[in-house]
Amino acid sequence: MKKVKLLFGVHMHQPVENFGDAVDEAIELCYGPFFETMRKYSEFKFAVHSSGWLLNEIKTKHPKIFKDIEYLTKKGSIEWVGAGYYEPILSAISSRDRRAQVHKLSSYLKKNLKSTPKGAWLTERVWESSIIPDLTACGLEYVVVDDYHFLSSGFEGEEMDGYYESEEGGEKIALFPISASLRYALPFFSIERSIEAIVNHAKSDESAAIIFDDMEKFGLWPKTHEWVYEKKWLERFLEAVLKDERIETMHYKEYLKTHRSKGLAYLNNTSYFEMGEWSLKSHQNLALESLKKSVGDDYFKNGGVALIKGGIWKNFFIKYHESNHIHKRMTEHSLFQDRLKKDAIESLYKLQTNDVLWHGVFGGLYLPNLRDNAYKYLLEIEASLAKKKPAITFFDIDRDGYEELKVLTKELSILFSSKYGGQLIEFGSLEKLFNWQNTLMRRHEAYHEKILHPTPKIHKASSDEDGIATIHNDEVVVDESLKDELIYDWHPKYSLIDHLCYDAYTLESFKKANFKEVGDFANQPFEFNEAKMEFKREGGVYLEQKYRTSLSKKYSFEEVKLGVTLGIESDFSDKLYYAMEFNLHFAHPHKVLINGENVGDGIVLTHVESIVLEDDFTQKALKITMSKKTTLYAYILNTVSQNESGFELVAQQISLLFSLEFSKSLDLNLSLEVCNV
Incomplete structure (x- = not known):
């Protein structure tokens, strides 16, 4: 009898200093009941990645949940996976800052949970091979990416049941491809269908069914709390896996030690397919969506996936000048961070949090409070540098070929754009750490077509017995106003x-x-x-x-x-x-x-x-x-x-x-x- 190794992982994150109500809701509906349920089945091995800020928030304000986390870690249930402490896109920050952020989270895990991570979670699964030397320098041996990363680079779907090796400048790292089919199955399928989805990955006793996805799917996404906890999907799933002789739960680092690589892989600079769509301008997004539909699912899955793709994550800096401004203000201080004191360095790392820099299904850049937080950290840095006499500089901060005039007074951080009419593009109070020029332009987004030209959804949510719909295919009610x-x-x-x-x-x-x-x-x-x-x-x-x-x-x-x-x-x-x-x-x-x-x-x-x-x-x-x-x-x-x-x-x-x-x-x-x- 073939036995599949289930490598099950969850990722948890909230934007740094997000609204307290939002974090509390995530705690109540998702994080708390998840670890409480997992504690009942400590023989189930799984991996967890959490942004350091969120984990410390749980430790400080929700000690009962942290006790469950400690218990599961000591029992050997949890394998902790590393990344940047404040959840940056690693390829969007400097090598120096990558190492500092990864080291900060690893040190936190070692100090508070006596665990040393060997693997890395990629924020928003954004991959660039340039990050390999920094990950290996931090003692990390593997990274989890999407199977889409492999498929879009020319690999075949049936080859996604193990790990591969890659390298950059001779520094090597293992790559685990997360199964898209399992991401869409768990926890949305019925228990029976979920188990079969896992077992179907078994081609031999060496096969791994690899899933690593947002924990928020287990309680925070619409309809999931009732499904996962009130109707006990998670409990029934854990019991079914542990009873099924065809499935063995295993940690990633354990699989890495006991199984051979499937070979060498070099991957595109990419994220998941939807991220590539979102990073395009709206008309390009719509054209890509139309192209994908025109070739059909069969063609796309059986070869077109390597040819039909969207943009790269950094396109968001081109699509949204507001995002680019925040990012380039961050890189400005990163380049000259030797002049910063310890508190200002911490503000720099917080400023590197990814959520505010892009926009897809979730609010991201469109959420004013996230931008307010980003400018708060930026202004903390500026306040540490302010002098009694105004400091005036004129250089290309945004890297767009046009200089900005920057004026730093004792009380204000002010910037003007030469590209756009000598206009005021930043007006920040160093006392209140608030930027009154934190504005956003109204743009056409591809999803606006659903409002302008609504069409009935073909998909309907499954019955309670069979599963529930995900946010990617659930029906959306459009307000005509x-x-x-x-x-x-x-x-x-x-x-x-x-x-x-x-x-x-x-x-x-x-x-x-x-x-x-x-x-x-x-x-x-x-x-x-x-x-x-x-x-x-x-x-x-x-x-x-x-x-x-x-x-x-x-x-x-x-x-x-x-x-x-x-x-x-x-x-x-x-x-x-x-x-x-x-x-x-x-x-x-x-x-x-x-x-x-x-x-x-x-x-x-x-x-x-x-x-x-x-x-x-x-x-x-x-x-x-x-x-x-x-x-x-x-x-x-x-x-x-x-x-x-x-x-x-x-x-x-x-x-x-x-x-x-x-x-x-x-x-x-x-x-x-x-x-x-």
Whole structure:
């Protein structure tokens, strides 16, 4: 009788310092009952990876669960698997930081659980061979990747029942391919079907059925808590495995020692297939989805998988400039970390947490609180470097070929973009560790087509006896009202954006971003004169012909105040409407008051020379002052994003437009100041 070796592993992670309610829910619905159940079946061997932050959160705040974890570790049930402590994408950080993050988690496991990991979990299963020397330098001997990594690199499906060897510069490591079919089977299939799915991997007594997947599937995903615990799927599964003579549970490191490699493998720079889709621009994502459907499942599974694929994970830095900015601000400090103190180094490692840098099924970059946390860690680093005298530098932080002006005062971290109109792209308080310029642009996402053109799902959730649907194939209910929220911006949503229009603006045209722009300043490069602290563009107004127009912005800085002197000169002699756009992020946009008035569905104020935005979260106010009377249009900008439950409307920022008329020339002085409430 053939006997399959079951290598069962689970991965658990929450974004660093995620909302307490979110972590508590995961503890209650998933992590707690999972380890409580596993303790009853300590003879079942399995692997666990946890981000260090989450494991320490459990140890500190949920000692009962940690006792279960300790018990299972001492009994030899759990094999601990390593990775970066704060769950970074290893290929997206430096070699130095990889080793530090991996070593930090390994040291934590050794100190608190007396366990030394030999394997590595890859965050979001993002593979690049360049990480091999760093993993081996940290004492790790194997990595778990997806079978898709192998299939997309030309391997055959029937070869995925063991491990392979790979190398980089002569440093070797073992690669275990996680079975996609088992990931989709457990815990969603019935017990009988789950057991058969495992047994079907047995081609010989050397065969391994390899699964390593998110623990959140076991209780936190929609419908799974009831299925896994209330209906006792997990208990029944463990009992069935332990009773089945065809299955032997085994640790990865044990299998590595007792079984030979299946050969040599070099893998593509890739993650799982869906990640490759998500990293593409929306039209490319839709084209890939259409191509995959057109060739059919059989062709794709039997060869097309090696030819039809999406982008690489780092494409997210191209797809989302907001993600790229956070990442490149991190790499800036990573390169010069020798100047940082211990606490700032820890903030750097927290800043490397992956969740905020990408977006797929889960909120990720679209979640303001995750971006707020990232900027909190960034500003902790900046605060450690701030001096009494402002530090001013001009260099290409974003690695996009255009320089940014960075000003670090005693109280503020400020950045301007030369690529985009000398605009304000970062406005962070070193006191409150909050970036009011943490904004997001409204983009077309491929999944918006499900809202714009809903189609009935072919798949239906299985019956309770047979299993439940996963979030990848469960039916999603679409709220028709979301269609009206699908508005797309044609320029990044920074601040100090210069607009020129022949017709007057309206609140509606501002909301929908469909006013007719006649200038070329809102999304074009400006030249920077460092001696004058001035951004300037020789551009034009376009009305039947081009009218030469120049626009300049000179900046001045105080501890908590930014001053701007704006000048426009145009050959167009008729009346134009100039508008300066601000986009300011707040933790609670709906609670912000503008001159004592709630923004609500939008407000219009006339003859405005100054406004005060009161922020309940930071207990600060932002004061914007103009030297001329303007008309103010303001609204709360929402995005429509996808999550594990369907779609959600997220308030990202307050957008403001200050408009006034002029002819031929305009001089305007304004300031942005942080005040106490």
